[in-house]
Amino acid sequence: MSDARGGSALERLTRLLTLVPYLLAQPGASVGEVARAFGVTEKQLVDDLRLIWMCGLPGHTPADLIDVSWDGDMIVVSNADTIARPLRLDVDEASALLVAVRTLADVPELENREALDRVIAKLESAAGDAAASISAQIAVQVETEPAVVARVREALRRQRRLHLRYYVPARDEITERSVDPMRLLLVEGRSYLEAWCRRAEGVRLFRLDRVVDIRILDLPAAVPPEAEPRNLDDGLFQPSPDDVLVTLEVTASGRWVADHYPCERVEETGDGGLRVALRTPDTRWVRRLALRLGSAGQVIDPPELAEEVRAEAVRALAAYGEVVSSTPAGGQ
Amino acid sequence: MSRRKTERLLNLVICLLATRRYLTADQIRHAVPGYAESDEAFKRMFERDKEELRELGIPLEVGSDSPWEDEPGYRIRRSDYELPEISLEPDEAAVLGVAARVWQRASLAEAASGALLKLRAAGIQTDEATPAGIEPRVDTSEPTFPALWEAVRDRRPVAFEYRTAGATEPTRRRLEPWGVVSWRGRWYVAGFDRDREGVRVFRLSRIIGEVTPIGDPGSVRIPPDVNVRDIVIARGEPAVERRVARLRIRQGAGEGVRRWAGDARPDGEGWDLVEFSFRDPEWLAGFLVGFGDDVVVLEPADARDAMIWRLKEVAG
Numbered sequence: 001m002s003d004a005r006g007g008s009a010l011e012r013l014t015r016l017l018t019l020v021p022y023l024l025a026q027p028g029a030s031v032g033e034v035a036r037a038f039g040v041t042e043k044q045l046v047d048d049l050r051l052i053w054m055c056g057l058p059g060h061t062p063a064d065l066i067d068v069s070w071d072g073d074m075i076v077v078s079n080a081d082t083i084a085r086p087l088r089l090d091v092d093e094a095s096a097l098l099v100a101v102r103t104l105a106d107v108p109e110l111e112n113r114e115a116l117d118r119v120i121a122k123l124e125s126a127a128g129d130a131a132a133s134i135s136a137q138i139a140v141q142v143e144t145e146p147a148v149v150a151r152v153r154e155a156l157r158r159q160r161r162l163h164l165r166y167y168v169p170a171r172d173e174i175t176e177r178s179v180d181p182m183r184l185l186l187v188e189g190r191s192y193l194e195a196w197c198r199r200a201e202g203v204r205l206f207r208l209d210r211v212v213d214i215r216i217l218d219l220p221a222a223v224p225p226e227a228e229p230r231n232l233d234d235g236l237f238q239p240s241p242d243d244v245l246v247t248l249e250v251t252a253s254g255r256w257v258a259d260h261y262p263c264e265r266v267e268e269t270g271d272g273g274l275r276v277a278l279r280t281p282d283t284r285w286v287r288r289l290a291l292r293l294g295s296a297g298q299v300i301d302p303p304e305l306a307e308e309v310r311a312e313a314v315r316a317l318a319a320y321g322e323v324v325s326s327t328p329a330g331g332q
Numbered sequence: 333m334s335r336r337k338t339e340r341l342l343n344l345v346i347c348l349l350a351t352r353r354y355l356t357a358d359q360i361r362h363a364v365p366g367y368a369e370s371d372e373a374f375k376r377m378f379e380r381d382k383e384e385l386r387e388l389g390i391p392l393e394v395g396s397d398s399p400w401e402d403e404p405g406y407r408i409r410r411s412d413y414e415l416p417e418i419s420l421e422p423d424e425a426a427v428l429g430v431a432a433r434v435w436q437r438a439s440l441a442e443a444a445s446g447a448l449l450k451l452r453a454a455g456i457q458t459d460e461a462t463p464a465g466i467e468p469r470v471d472t473s474e475p476t477f478p479a480l481w482e483a484v485r486d487r488r489p490v491a492f493e494y495r496t497a498g499a500t501e502p503t504r505r506r507l508e509p510w511g512v513v514s515w516r517g518r519w520y521v522a523g524f525d526r527d528r529e530g531v532r533v534f535r536l537s538r539i540i541g542e543v544t545p546i547g548d549p550g551s552v553r554i555p556p557d558v559n560v561r562d563i564v565i566a567r568g569e570p571a572v573e574r575r576v577a578r579l580r581i582r583q584g585a586g587e588g589v590r591r592w593a594g595d596a597r598p599d600g601e602g603w604d605l606v607e608f609s610f611r612d613p614e615w616l617a618g619f620l621v622g623f624g625d626d627v628v629v630l631e632p633a634d635a636r637d638a639m640i641w642r643l644k645e646v647a648g
Contacts, residue, residue, distance in 0.1 A: 009337040022453035058363035085414040086453040093447035100431035115423040137511035139561040186468035189517030272500030288622035294645035313646035316625040
């Protein structure tokens with residue numbers, strides 16, 4: 001969170017207390033590489049080095065001061081024995097790592113379980129009791145499909161093509177496709193395979209709980225060079241401008257819709273409900289959502305979609321011997 | 333200003349780490365450049381500096397070397413200050429590299445990268461490369477997450493406005509938070525609800541506005557053997573017997589139902605018959621209604637009625 005000047009005096013002190021041992025541990029590191037590691041500009045880093053150079057043991061004669069030189073691009077620090085080791089991890093730092101490692105450890109087929117246990121033990125002893133106890137209070141549960149994950153990992157390791165039978169809920173179809181695996185993602189509590197789909201000729205995400213069947217083919221995976229992995233920092237789903245914009249109005253009991261789906265706009269209706277706008281390439285799943293919402297929500301726009309939902313409910317009721325007028329209630 | 337302050341504080345830390353004896357305020361004033369001339373101003377600066385070093389987690393010790401000394405002295409014990417010796421095998425370093433990238437946003441992402449920098453500063457090589465293409469990410473963008481993390485960390489009770497599913501008006505809740513859990517991609521806080529006098533689970537996305545502390549740090553006592561993860565996962569899922577529903581599914585449709593159903597048998601022109609295991613008829617109807625006229629519930633009666641009820645709501 002450092003601003004252009006490199007943050008507050010305390011943030012800067014924290015950085016310097018890590019920077020000095022960092023430079024001692026990696027003698028000859030370049031200005032660019034260290035600035036990147038610390039998330040500051042090269043100018044800021046050089047300013048930090050100038051500041052360190054003014055500090056040292058009481059007396060502050062040249063023999064007491066920390067020696068810093070950056071000749072060309074190589075930084076060398078010496079005479080800094082008192083702060084040659086970094087400060088202990090604070091509770092947040094230790095917990096952030098511990099909770100993350102525990103998250104991985106909960107996915108037994110994902111990582112070298114034994115290495116995870118060793119890391120947890122080492123971090124706990126380095127971090128102290130406070131961090132060990134808070135990290136037990138924060139938990140992240142990731143849903144995985146062990147059998148599917150195991151196959152995906154094997155295919156990634158052996159660089160093999162996969163054959164999937166994959167359920168597409170928007171179309172209520174099971175599709176068959178050959179894919180070249182790129183990465184296994186665990187995002188927002190679920191696991192996904194990111195792969196080059198040979199049918200779509202593009203990078204696609206496959207949610208592993210929708211994989212009906214998975215086989216490793218005796219063919220090498222061939223991910224084309226133009227296949228771009230998704231940038232996870234922008235969120236998993238990036239709507240396309242060509243998608244249909246759908247507006248729904250939900251009551252208080254339908255508010256979960258806004259949590260559940262990436263919405264473009266969410267507005268309060270004033271009576272506890274919401275008006276949400278979302279983009280979708282395929283309105284079939286919205287139809288399904290609207291049927292599911294029942295009295296908790298309805299499609300406002302596009303109006304044809306609202307009518308399709310109602311017509312579908314009328315048809316479905318006929319199967320139960322229930323007859324409902326086929327004209328909309330408002331039209332009578 | 334801020335540069336001079338950083339310089340003074342860094343010199344102060346070095347001075348207090350280098351000394352074995354406790355140093356009095358006056359000795360420190362002479363040893364560390366940058367303090368004010370007047371006694372009053374020095375006192376204020378030094379008080380503030382001590383407080384800020386403690387805020388950074390620097391363990392400042394107060395004491396004296398001799399019983400006849402009545403002025404308090406200060407020092408930093410290296411063994412309390414320094415990151416303990418830690419060494420990581422290559423496979424452990426790889427794991428840590430993946431773990432540090434788990435947090436997607438702001439506070440925890442910064443904490444994790446700060447921790448990683450300290451480990452590197454201690455000479456540990458952590459691995460940046462992803463082993464076997466695995467990318468775990470956890471999003472903590474819920475606005476109330478940082479406040480609840482702090483409350484759990486500091487064991488402080490909190491209050492917030494909360495809108496229960498289906499309620500139109502939010503209500504004020506007072507909670508002794510025991511833990512924060514992400515489950516199926518959503519964050520929950522579990523703890524003791526002071527108003528309901530029982531264990532409750534709240535979804536962070538339904539908290540309205542700010543979470544404010546309403547008690548002292550350390551005042552929340554977590555009962556032994558509490559597992560917050562189990563509390564969150566078990567919430568709202570009372571043990572109900574499984575039952576079997578008989579469904580008619582249109583041939584070539586209802587794949588999302590067939591995936592979880594037993595074997596299909598033909599049942600008249602264009603239809604199949606399947607058995608489907610469920611617990612809650614309302615849940616079943618909520619799932620099946622989305623398939624519109626492709627799925628018909630034959631029995632049991634309560635599931636069939638739930639289905640008709642839901643369809644009528646939509647048909648108007």
